Amino acid sequence: MTNEMMKVIEQQEQAIDYVEEAQEENGSQFLSFVVGDEEFSVSILKVQEIRAWENPTSLPNSPGYIKGVLNLRGTIVPVMDLRMRFRFKHFEYDATTVIILLKNNYNGKDCLMGCVVDGVSDVFSISESAIREVPDYGSAIDSRFTSGIMTVNNHAVTLLNLENLLNLDLIKHPYAGGNVSNG
Amino acid sequence: MDIDLSQFYQVFFEESFEGLDTMEHELLHLEEDSDRENINTIFRAAHSIKGGSATFNFKEVAEFTHVMETLLDEMREGKRPVEKETVDLLLRSVDCLRGMLNRIQDGEEVGDSHIDLVNYFNELLSNGSSSGSDSPATEVDDSSADSEGEITRWSIHFEPEAYILETGNEPVRMFRELKGYGELTAKANLDKVPDFDELKPESCFMSWDLELDGEVDEDAIKETFEWVEDDCKLEIKPLSSAGGKAKAAKVVSANADETTEENEEEEVQTSNVKNMVPVASEKPAAKAAQKPASTASIRVGIDKVDTLIDLVGELVITQSMLSEVGENFDISKLNLLLSGLGELEQKTRELQESVMRIRMLPIGFVFNRLPRMVRDLSTQLSKKVNLEIKGESTELDKTVMEQIGDPLTHLVRNALDHGIESVDRRIEAGKSETGTLILNAFHQGGNIVIEISDDGAGINPDIIYRKAVEKGLIPDGIEMPREQILSLIMEPGFSTAEVVSDVSGRGVGMDVVKRNINNLGGNVEISSELGKGTTFTIRLPLTLAILDGQLIKVGDETFVLPLVSIIESVPLSMAETSRIAGDMPVYKLHEDYIPIIDLQEEFEIRKNLGASNDGLLAIVEGENRKIALRIDELLGQQQVVIKSLESHYKSIQGVSGATILGDGRVSLILDIVGLSKRASDRTHKKLVA
Amino acid sequence: MTKILAVDDSASMRQMVSFTLKSAGFDVTEAADGVEALRAAKTNAFDVVISDVNMPNMDGLSLVRELRTLSNYRFVPILMLTTESSNDKKQAGRSAGATGWIVKPFNPDQLLSTVRKVIG
Numbered sequence: 001m002t003n004e005m006m007k008v009i010e011q012q013e014q015a016i017d018y019v020e021e022a023q024e025e026n027g028s029q030f031l032s033f034v035v036g037d038e039e040f041s042v043s044i045l046k047v048q049e050i051r052a053w054e055n056p057t058s059l060p061n062s063p064g065y066i067k068g069v070l071n072l073r074g075t076i077v078p079v080m081d082l083r084m085r086f087r088f089k090h091f092e093y094d095a096t097t098v099i100i101l102l103k104n105n106y107n108g109k110d111c112l113m114g115c116v117v118d119g120v121s122d123v124f125s126i127s128e129s130a131i132r133e134v135p136d137y138g139s140a141i142d143s144r145f146t147s148g149i150m151t152v153n154n155h156a157v158t159l160l161n162l163e164n165l166l167n168l169d170l171i172k173h174p175y176a177g178g179n180v181s182n183g
Numbered sequence: 184m185d186i187d188l189s190q191f192y193q194v195f196f197e198e199s200f201e202g203l204d205t206m207e208h209e210l211l212h213l214e215e216d217s218d219r220e221n222i223n224t225i226f227r228a229a230h231s232i233k234g235g236s237a238t239f240n241f242k243e244v245a246e247f248t249h250v251m252e253t254l255l256d257e258m259r260e261g262k263r264p265v266e267k268e269t270v271d272l273l274l275r276s277v278d279c280l281r282g283m284l285n286r287i288q289d290g291e292e293v294g295d296s297h298i299d300l301v302n303y304f305n306e307l308l309s310n311g312s313s314s315g316s317d318s319p320a321t322e323v324d325d326s327s328a329d330s331e332g333e334i335t336r337w338s339i340h341f342e343p344e345a346y347i348l349e350t351g352n353e354p355v356r357m358f359r360e361l362k363g364y365g366e367l368t369a370k371a372n373l374d375k376v377p378d379f380d381e382l383k384p385e386s387c388f389m390s391w392d393l394e395l396d397g398e399v400d401e402d403a404i405k406e407t408f409e410w411v412e413d414d415c416k417l418e419i420k421p422l423s424s425a426g427g428k429a430k431a432a433k434v435v436s437a438n439a440d441e442t443t444e445e446n447e448e449e450e451v452q453t454s455n456v457k458n459m460v461p462v463a464s465e466k467p468a469a470k471a472a473q474k475p476a477s478t479a480s481i482r483v484g485i486d487k488v489d490t491l492i493d494l495v496g497e498l499v500i501t502q503s504m505l506s507e508v509g510e511n512f513d514i515s516k517l518n519l520l521l522s523g524l525g526e527l528e529q530k531t532r533e534l535q536e537s538v539m540r541i542r543m544l545p546i547g548f549v550f551n552r553l554p555r556m557v558r559d560l561s562t563q564l565s566k567k568v569n570l571e572i573k574g575e576s577t578e579l580d581k582t583v584m585e586q587i588g589d590p591l592t593h594l595v596r597n598a599l600d601h602g603i604e605s606v607d608r609r610i611e612a613g614k615s616e617t618g619t620l621i622l623n624a625f626h627q628g629g630n631i632v633i634e635i636s637d638d639g640a641g642i643n644p645d646i647i648y649r650k651a652v653e654k655g656l657i658p659d660g661i662e663m664p665r666e667q668i669l670s671l672i673m674e675p676g677f678s679t680a681e682v683v684s685d686v687s688g689r690g691v692g693m694d695v696v697k698r699n700i701n702n703l704g705g706n707v708e709i710s711s712e713l714g715k716g717t718t719f720t721i722r723l724p725l726t727l728a729i730l731d732g733q734l735i736k737v738g739d740e741t742f743v744l745p746l747v748s749i750i751e752s753v754p755l756s757m758a759e760t761s762r763i764a765g766d767m768p769v770y771k772l773h774e775d776y777i778p779i780i781d782l783q784e785e786f787e788i789r790k791n792l793g794a795s796n797d798g799l800l801a802i803v804e805g806e807n808r809k810i811a812l813r814i815d816e817l818l819g820q821q822q823v824v825i826k827s828l829e830s831h832y833k834s835i836q837g838v839s840g841a842t843i844l845g846d847g848r849v850s851l852i853l854d855i856v857g858l859s860k861r862a863s864d865r866t867h868k869k870l871v872a
Numbered sequence: 873m874t875k876i877l878a879v880d881d882s883a884s885m886r887q888m889v890s891f892t893l894k895s896a897g898f899d900v901t902e903a904a905d906g907v908e909a910l911r912a913a914k915t916n917a918f919d920v921v922i923s924d925v926n927m928p929n930m931d932g933l934s935l936v937r938e939l940r941t942l943s944n945y946r947f948v949p950i951l952m953l954t955t956e957s958s959n960d961k962k963q964a965g966r967s968a969g970a971t972g973w974i975v976k977p978f979n980p981d982q983l984l985s986t987v988r989k990v991i992g
Contacts (some may be wrong), residue, residue, distance in 0.1 A: 014277065057849040058740065059787030059828075060846060069832065069841060071849050076841045078832040108701065111831045168833050175836040186892055186980040195884035227926045231882045234924075234955045237977030238885060245977070349940065349947035351990070353970030360989060385946065412970030516931065 029125050030150075031155050033100060033117040036088040037052045041150065042119075043065060046162055047113060053097035061096070061175050068174055070114055077101065079114035085165070086141045093117070104166035115164045124174050126150055144170075188239055195235045196288050200281065202228035204551065207277050210270055211554040219259065225273070226255040243293045244283055250304035251276050251626075257308075272307070276300055276554070295675070335365075335398050336422035341408070342372075342390035343415040349385060352411050358393070360407045365397015384841065394422070406672055442740070445453055483541050491541075494534045501526045528561040529845060534823055542582070546624045547575030549588045554593055557620065560599050567617040568603055574624035579631045583723055587633070590696040594719050595620065595637045597693070602639035602717050613716065614638070627856060629703075630839070636718040642711040644668040669709040728850065730825050732842070734818035735801065738788035743842055743852040750802040750809065752817060757799045770811040777802070778862050781813040784860070785837070805855030810852075812861060825852060837861050874897045874991055875916065879885070879909040879935065880953060885976075889922060889953070892980040893987065904969035906930025910938050913945060920991060921950045925961070932966040940969040949990035953978075 029044040056068030056079045065084035069076045079099060083091040099114040131148040138148075147161035164170060192523035206228045208223050224293065242504045249629035257263040279297050283289050286293055339361075343354060361367050369391050376388040395404070401419055451651050505523045508516050561568040579587075602616035603609075610616055621633040644665050651671045652659045671677060675694040700707050734742040750772075760779060768778040779800065782788070800811045824844035826849075828834055839854035876898045880886040883904075890900045901916060903909035903928045921939065925932035932952055934964070939945040952965045955976040965973055974986050 044198065056786070056849065057841075057852070059832075060788070060838065061835070069828070069849050069851075071843045071847055074826070074843065075830060076826045076828055076832070076849055113831065171833075173833065176833045185887075186895060188888065188980075190891075191884045191888045194887055195882075198883050227881075227928065230926050230955065231885075233883055234953075234976045235884050237955070238979075348947055350966065351947055353947075355989065410966070413966055677956075788901065842934055 002102075022129045028128055029098070029123060030157075030159070031120065032124065032152065033098075034119045035076055035086060036091070037083045037144070039121060039152075039155065040082075040160050041157045042100075042102060042160050042162060043124060047099040048103050051099045051101065053093050053099060053116065055093075059173075061173065063172055066173070068172065072101065072112065072114075075112075077112045078113055079116060080166075080171075081116040083116065083118070085145070088140075091154060102162060102166060104172075106164050106166075106168050111166070111168070122152070124152055126152070129138070134158065147152050186208045192239060192288075196284055199231040199232045199235065199284055201276050202232055203281050204286075207274065207555055208551060210274050211558060212269055213475070214267060222265075224253060226252065227257050229255055237372065240324070240569065241284075241293075243297060244280065244287070245258040247276070247283070247297045247301055250301055252305060252307065253308055254723055259415055269307075272303065273283045274558075276304075301681065307585045334400070334421040335396065337395040337399070337401075337404060338418075338420045338422050339393040339395060339404065339414060340390070341393060342417075343387055343411060344387040345383075345388060345415055347387045347411060350411070350414065352414075354387070354389075354391065357407050357411075358391075361393065361395055361404065364399040364403065365395055367396075368394045388797075390416075392761060444683050454607070479640055487537070488543055491534070492536055494530060498527075498530045498534060501530055510724055517820040532845065533822070536822055539824065543578040544581050544582050544584055545576045545578055546584060546633070549584055549591060550587075550622055550624070553592070556592065557595065560596065564599065564605075566599065566603055566605055568599060569617050569619050571619065573622045577626060577631060579723070584629075586699065587721070587723065590721070591633065591635070593692050593696050594721075595622070595756070598635055598717070598719075600637065602637035604640050612640075627839075630722045633723070634718055635721075635722040636716060638716040641713040641715055641717055642669055642709070643713055644670070644711075647671050666708070666710065669711055670707075673707065674710070685699045700744040712750075730822070730842075732824050732852065733820050734844075734850070735814045736816035736818055737782045737786070737814050740788055741781070741787075741844065741848075741850045742819065743850050744803065744812075745852070745855070746803065746820060748803045748855045750804055752799050752801045755798045755800055755813070759810075760800075770802070772802060772809065772811075775809070777809045777811055779811040779813055779861050780858055783813070783815075785858070803855045806858060808853065808856070810859045812858070823850075823852070873897070874919045875899045875901070876987070877901050877903060877916070877918040877921045877923075879906065879910060879921070879925040879927070879932070881905055881924060885924065885953070888980070889983060892983055895980075896984050898987075906932065906938070909935055913939060913942065917944060918948065920987060921948060922946070922953060923950065924953045924988070925965070930951045933964055933970075936965070936968040938968045947988055951986065951990065963980035 015111065031044050031047050032039050032041040032043040034040075040060040054070070056070045058068040059066060059078070062068070065081050066080050068081040069078050071077075081091070093116075095182075096119045097116060099116055099119055100120070101114050102110050104111055104113060131150050134143065134146045134149055141158075145161055146158050148159040150157050150159060168176075206225050209225045209228075213225075215229075229252045233245055233252055236244035236248060246859050252772055254263065254269070254273070258265060258269070263269070276297075277724065279300055279706070280374075282294050283297060304473070316483045324712070341357075343352075347354070358367060358369060368391075372390045372392065375389075375390070376382070391432045401421075402564070404419055405412070409416065411417075414802070500524060505520070505527065508520050508523060512520070513629065556571055557568055557570045598620055603620065604612065604614075606616045619638045621634070621636045623636075625632055648657075648668050648671075651657045651668070651674070654677065655679065655871055656671060656674055657663070659718050673693045673696065697707055699720055703722060708720045708722070709717065710720070711717040730743070731746040733746050733749055735742050735744055753770075758769055760768055761771070761776075763769050763776060768779040768781075770779050798813055798815050799817060801814055802809060802811050805808075823844075826842055828838065828851075837857040839857070840852045841851055843847050876893055878886055878889045878893065878900055879902075880889065881949040883903050883944070886902050886904065890902050893900045901912055901918070901919040903912050903984070906923075907929045909921070909923065910930070912918075923932040923935055927935075930938075932954075936950050936952070939948070939950060952970045953976060954961060954965070954973050962973060971990060974983060978986075
């Protein structure tokens, strides 16, 4: 096992410790992570686990940001690269690249999606009232994917709208089935 | 000998319930197809239950199955016609027996639910044609208390037929038995014994005159010769009796008198049956007191068990190999250790998969309970319905099956109640008066598909639309595709039945059906044509299903092809390919041209260098459509556990699911039907454009 | 040790017969129908055969007929287990070549005494 990998695992473990601590406090807890040069966050309740990057099995004809599927202890979980979804130009898969497994609800059932980010940064608490609206400044990121801005340690963190970001209907897959009639 | 019969109860219950299922199944087909073998099967099931229940002292069950058996025997002999009334009665009896056995199994009182039916049977039997039935009365005559016991000396003339030895009966054995009653003197008569050179050692040419000195009655002596009474001349005469009252000689030969006796017994059989349980008095309270432990069991095909045994055997070998390596380990054995561990991993995984396979059962288990319901319901609704069942051997996981039963039952009820029209309406519509309901199951890719189709009135989308607007389910004026409108009937609180019937209620339940199926990770589709009928298609993922797979390589990706779909594979260099209409590449297989799909192109897989003509064509077939897949390499074959892509993502046409390979990586399972559909859709588009 | 072949399609009856006989020290082989029984009979030398009458695949009477054509089984006692106490059923058994019968229902003691009777 390489040193880098050990580091990643330590980081993850720390992050998980934070999760446990954070849940004991009152208020809303968030996990923040780095994508490109920006920081984003999601509600900690939506985070299932964090894994080191591994190359998934590609799905045929999928959009570029769907990297493929992963074996998560026997279930097949799709992996989405947020850097590509947010149309960031430069990205690499290296020792700090991690996959955050996020829970979402699709058609009444619980689904998991692995999201590729450049690194996990922090777990923090913030009151709902401190979340501001996202200014419409013509970001490269689809405005449906964001739901607010918060300030953490004097810098801006974008809160993601997982409902839209992980909505399978918004993932354009030319050959995807899915039965609309049973939606 | 003291043998606790209760140890056999559980097996008896299991086989009896199985027998009742068989009876029900055969009874439902009896009216349309009443050949002797069907009735025989039903008879045999009733007969076994009767034999077992009598032996294990469940006398009410024995009594009940006896009258059933008598009726069935008449039907079997052609003395009684197969009529709806009789079949109904037998079906009700099956239900009744099920209830009785359930109560006995639970240690409860049997109750008297069966008495009316038994009386009805008796009434039917006494009115019926000549009753050639056998009586349940025990063979053992209770007349031993007769005054004949006073006779103390008997003369017995015994002259067996020459073939007696070939029935396994040995005269010496019978004499020994007689000796048990008193002093026996035997005189052998050798008159008929031929000369030595004509003597056949397997034949018996002797006869005997015996004198028995002992206090024994005639019946006991007769019983000794019971098995051979038709194969011998037998005369039993009393020589003296204590009272001096000599009884007239009685020649036991034919059995006419016995038959009359039995016919008399017939009329009082209900009371006689009570005598037929010989151990009745032994443990009167034991049955109620000890409730037999009941554990559910499943029947597993012997092949599946054999596979398990083989695997465990291999596992043991691997394990012993490993422990040998471990005993004096040094680094030179590292490779051995690694390969051993790899083997261990592989075997363990195979074992895991095979164990899962045990849980796979044919869907017939669920389908089989439907014919009965259809029969009862159609009678209740005064409709005529013919139920066709297909694909009942299609296997699915036990858990999935247990949960699909209710939704399926509901859909069938619904089809009978709202789908198929009344006889009058059908005739009016110019249809045959008997409606058809088809249940079909098959595997498609990683799914099991269950179809419920009726040829009834169909669903009118306009009415659904209006109702949905009325109920506020959809805004008025919204445009929706037909299928989507139809699926509105599965929204909560939606009902289309104009008359509320007690069969499927107020449409309550269709939403539950949908929810249950969704919970299993499946979906329901409705297609319907006004006046022609409706089809519900349930698609369920086989989350635990296992597939015999062929691993293939395309570019850098490994895929799994279902082994059953592969017809052959040809090296590309030897394949006869050409291009036809619209530049579509085709392969000539015998007389047919079949489309070639280049998987690398089709799936937009990164090209790896050097791949040109050194590939293969895998000729595959799905739903009678053949396609040729251009692939790079055939890898090994193995059983794979099918995982659904849809549990966290969506289905992709051409991919039926995924599996996890030995190295932990995910590999996609190809869906031939989906792939060929993709190809034909594209060709179609090309042609249109 | 006396070898007995017990044939019955009902598992509970078969187990009861087999258990009873084994408890009495006999060596018992079980078969669920005539076909299975015949196969077993051809590869073993049984001293007694006990068979049910009504069975699928091959019934008890056919089994007896088949067994009697085998030279090893010409004189072997064959007992039919039967609930049919009527005479035509016995007659059928007799003409097929059966030695005798045990009428169901029977208890373990009755079974044993009948078996002991034929093995002498």
